[in-house]
Amino acid sequence: MEPTREPARFWMWTRFTFLITETLWCSAAGCKTSYISTSKTILDQLAMQHRLEFRLILTQRYACDIWVICFLRERALGNSPCRLVRQLRENHSREWLKFLCRYFGACTDFADRPCLLPITFQEPPEPVVIPSHRWMLAVYGRDILSRLDHIKAKITCTFGSVLKMDSTKKITKKLSGLAKGTALWLTSVSNEVGQILISVLTAQERPALDIMAADLIRRYSNAGVAPPRLLYVDTECCREDRVQTKLKQRFGGWPDLIVRLDIYHFMRRLTSGCTKDSHPL
Incomplete structure (x- = not known):
């Protein structure tokens, strides 16, 4: 397989991280199948101690930390994907405002200093939109597939x-x-x-x-x-x-x-x- 690098946004509870991963393309004749480097097909080929190092669940555009999806494993009254999305938006908004306050404070320090030329500052970046609850359910489904053998063993x-x-x-x-x-x-x-x-x-x-x-x-x-x-x-x-x-x-x-x-x-x-x-x- 030939690897190609593509960026994926990594969603955590309190911060944003940019992750560089690989998309593997099968080089066999007549095969055009592509695999994300942390997909279930690739991870199943690794030993358990190596597989546990992958804490992410990747989709085509985004990625999510496994401990965010762990909040959906205990499905009870009031614990739904919509509630998780609202909580993520609240936490991400709070962190974005914190970084925004730091940026404006740093800009104020530069603006107060004497200078011959006018100082211009870039506009702060807009907050990234949190994925919908449907995307959370899709990631939750992938988490279940990764634990399917354990679930079957626990039931049987x-x-x-x-x-x-x-x-x-x-x-x-x-x-x-x-x-x-x-x-x-x-x-x-x-x-x-x-x-x-x-x-x-x-x-x-x-x-x-x-x-x-x-x-x-x-x-x-x-x-x-x-x-x-x-x-x-x-x-x-x-x-x-x-x-x-x-x-x-x-x-x-x-x-x-x-x-x-x-x-x-x-x-x-x-x-x-x-x-x-x-x-x-």
Whole structure:
């Protein structure tokens, strides 16, 4: 690859820095692919101790320090990309005013000195515009891709002895863009402390969960962890003729698994079964 140098603006919390980086162009015949020197394709070829030295996330025009994007990792109420952009603008404006005051002070010292010729000063530079919240989300997405292997490892090392499986349509209704309308159900399995073991998007609620159940059973087996004892669901928990339900067959790799109806749906069914117009409970 042939390197070419291009400047990139480096966004930090309190100051501006100009960074010179390289864009690598593939010299193979018929290949016109270009790579930024700190892109994921290049960084994946380095050892972990060398990769950690790159504290920047670069895009085509701008760059951002990783610790700025770290504020978006804890997504909570009030912690949004718009809030981060507002905070950046406030901090950058404060720093710009500080440097502006220093510049005017230095100009005043020169203007007060006796001189034969009139002294002219250059206009101070305008403050650089902070990127939008959409750019922050794009950089945040690149940060997630750089930690994808760690996220997968952290999720797949989560286990539990009491599981809860539930499906919902609320999440899939929020899908937009090309993913809109491609899935109807989001099914998640969590443990007794609320940690998510696995989540899948499916077009149907029940028949498409066989692969999910098989992968979950295989995960427990490969890790040498004891199978769970209980599984709480909202349907298909039991039958009157004592024949195995489809859900029990789906988790056939755990023959001792006890499937029960969770307390929330039990209370709803108890109320609907005991409450009547003639005798409201």
